[in-house]
Amino acid sequence: MIPGPASAFSETPAGAICLVSILLVPLAMAGLALISCGLGRSRSAAHVMLASLCAVAVASIVYVVCGFSWDGFAGGPAHVWLLRGKSWNWIAAQPFFLRGLELDGSPASLGALLQMFGAGLAAIIPLSATMDRWRLSAICASTALLAGCTYPIFAHWVWGGGWLAQLGDNYGLGRGFLDSGGAATVQVVGGLTALSMTWILGARRDKYSEEGMPTAIPGHSPVFVVFGCFLTWVGWLGLNSSGAILFSHILPGRIVLIAVNTTLSAAAAGLMALVITRVRFGRPDASITANGWVGGLVAGSAAPAFMNPAAALIVGFIAGIVVTFAVDWFEMWLEVDDPGGAVPVHALAGIWGLLAAGLLIRFPDQNAARGQWLAQLVGITTLLGFVLPLTYSLNWLLNRVYPQRVEPDGERQGMDLHELGAGAYPEFVVHTDEFIQR
Amino acid sequence: MKLAGILFLLAGWSIVLSALDLLRPSSALIAFVLAGIAVECIGLFFLFRSHLKLREETR
Numbered sequence: 019m020i021p022g023p024a025s026a027f028s029e030t031p032a033g034a035i036c037l038v039s040i041l042l043v044p045l046a047m048a049g050l051a052l053i054s055c056g057l058g059r060s061r062s063a064a065h066v067m068l069a070s071l072c073a074v075a076v077a078s079i080v081y082v083v084c085g086f087s088w089d090g091f092a093g094g095p096a097h098v099w100l101l102r103g104k105s106w107n108w109i110a111a112q113p114f115f116l117r118g119l120e121l122d123g124s125p126a127s128l129g130a131l132l133q134m135f136g137a138g139l140a141a142i143i144p145l146s147a148t149m150d151r152w153r154l155s156a157i158c159a160s161t162a163l164l165a166g167c168t169y170p171i172f173a174h175w176v177w178g179g180g181w182l183a184q185l186g187d188n189y190g191l192g193r194g195f196l197d198s199g200g201a202a203t204v205q206v207v208g209g210l211t212a213l214s215m216t217w218i219l220g221a222r223r224d225k226y227s228e229e230g231m232p233t234a235i236p237g238h239s240p241v242f243v244v245f246g247c248f249l250t251w252v253g254w255l256g257l258n259s260s261g262a263i264l265f266s267h268i269l270p271g272r273i274v275l276i277a278v279n280t281t282l283s284a285a286a287a288g289l290m291a292l293v294i295t296r297v298r299f300g301r302p303d304a305s306i307t308a309n310g311w312v313g314g315l316v317a318g319s320a321a322p323a324f325m326n327p328a329a330a331l332i333v334g335f336i337a338g339i340v341v342t343f344a345v346d347w348f349e350m351w352l353e354v355d356d357p358g359g360a361v362p363v364h365a366l367a368g369i370w371g372l373l374a375a376g377l378l379i380r381f382p383d384q385n386a387a388r389g390q391w392l393a394q395l396v397g398i399t400t401l402l403g404f405v406l407p408l409t410y411s412l413n414w415l416l417n418r419v420y421p422q423r424v425e426p427d428g429e430r431q432g433m434d435l436h437e438l439g440a441g442a443y444p445e446f447v448v449h450t451d452e453f454i455q456r
Numbered sequence: 457m458k459l460a461g462i463l464f465l466l467a468g469w470s471i472v473l474s475a476l477d478l479l480r481p482s483s484a485l486i487a488f489v490l491a492g493i494a495v496e497c498i499g500l501f502f503l504f505r506s507h508l509k510l511r512e513e514t515r
Contacts (some may be wrong), residue, residue, distance in 0.1 A: 073459055134475050190481050217507050226511070352504050389481055395489050396472055402496045403469025407462045 028123025041261035048254020054146035054243030061432025064442035077165035087169035092179030143208025146358025156422035192390025195397035199319030209365025214410040221355035222294035257329025282335035288315025313341035317371030327446035329378040457506035464499030
């Protein structure tokens with residue numbers, strides 16, 4: 019059994035607030051699912067929602083079965099290498115099925131709960147990039163790889179006392195890689211998986227012309243998209259608060275600062291996206307504004323407990339600019355067909371947030387911040403140099419043994435009819451071409 | 457080209473890890489970390505380029 023004052027922690031204000039905050043995180047999943055659904059076509063709406071639910075289900079099960087074994091918690095059993103007198107904690111060595119972990123409100127058990135939700139959240143992110151062409155069974159298989167391999171390994175390095183978290187103690191780089199709200203562990207990991215899947219699956223039929231020019235395929239429900247933004251906001255408040263208590267050991271009173279910073283970052287990014295689209299296109303664009311909002315939440319989740327509100331505003335404004343231009347850039351110049359904007363919103367905004375955390379954080383003891391930006395850079399290089407190749411290779415291999423893209427006929431019909439046998443809105447014939455044989 | 461991109465990404469990360477282990481926090485460490493990032497950028501370029509080339513061929 020894991021030693022430690024389990025019941026003592028759950029009875030403290032920090033433990034109680036942490037538990038309540040963790041229970042808000044599923045709202046972030048619901049919000050992301052709604053945003054993906056609204057940004058997709060009506061003929062794949064039910065498929066996106068069901069795929070999101072399945073991804074969360076598979077991620078939760080796989081994480082409990084084996085993910086937590088590699089992930090673990092700070093101070094728990096792990097495989098450690100000694101290199102030139104420095105310990106490099108690579109991977110946890112917990113038993114499968116959470117055996118040996120008392121689920122009683124101890125910090126380790128709360129961490130396991132938060133990370134189970136984190137795996138689910140990371141698993142939903144690739145769905146918004148791959149709408150209209152990713153088969154449901156393949157989504158489940160790919161999610162199992164994410165929750166059982168990619169996510170727990172990187173999460174252990176950051177949240178489980180791994181080598182990235184130890185950069186401060188071992189090499190004097192600030193407090194080690196800082197990511198209390200999951201900007202890297204959840205968002206960038208999910209965003210890079212989304213990028214890999216867009217490469218592996220290819221673009222949607224009819225998305226690009228013969229000359230390579232993209233066709234606009236607008237989302238079917240801005241109402242879902244904007245309502246999803248409200249849900250993600252609440253979920254992110256829980257994610258950032260619980261992560262800061264568990265992994266950065268802040269006092270519960272600082273949750274006020276976290277809530278203010280989370281809101282400011284999202285607000286600044288959303289407004290910036292709205293203004294940019296208003297200036298560029300003459301009218302504000304709801305989908306890009308929503309992408310900006312979520313991008314602000316993502317960027318602000320790297321270190322919301324250690325920034326002042328002005329810094330959170332800067333993080334948000336720049337995240338809004340990055341997301342707005344990157345959505346176009348990926349579609350136009352890199353020919354990445356990402357209908358939900360998952361790569362700019364989760365990967366790029368997350369990387370910006372991690373970098374900003376290194377530049378803008380303020381610790382009570384400023385000496386502790388020395389080298390923090392370098393620790394953040396090391397974390398970013400690990401995401402690009404390890405997580406991207408790993409997730410790409412795993413999904414590429416999976417695609418070789420179990421093709422992930424739906425048949426051309428299914429894509430033409432729409433994923434709802436093809437995979438589920440019925441449309442999401444059976445009373446309305448929204449697109450006549452769904453029912454006409456070409 | 458795709459394989460080259462992945463190898464460049466891994467190489468950039470390896471440079472950073474090696475620098476961490478071999479160098480103390482100094483301007484040399486900063487230079488090697490930035491060099492690692494530059495190598496990773498080349499890897500990303502190759503990966504995006506291979507994806508674009510594949511799309512051009514299938515058109």
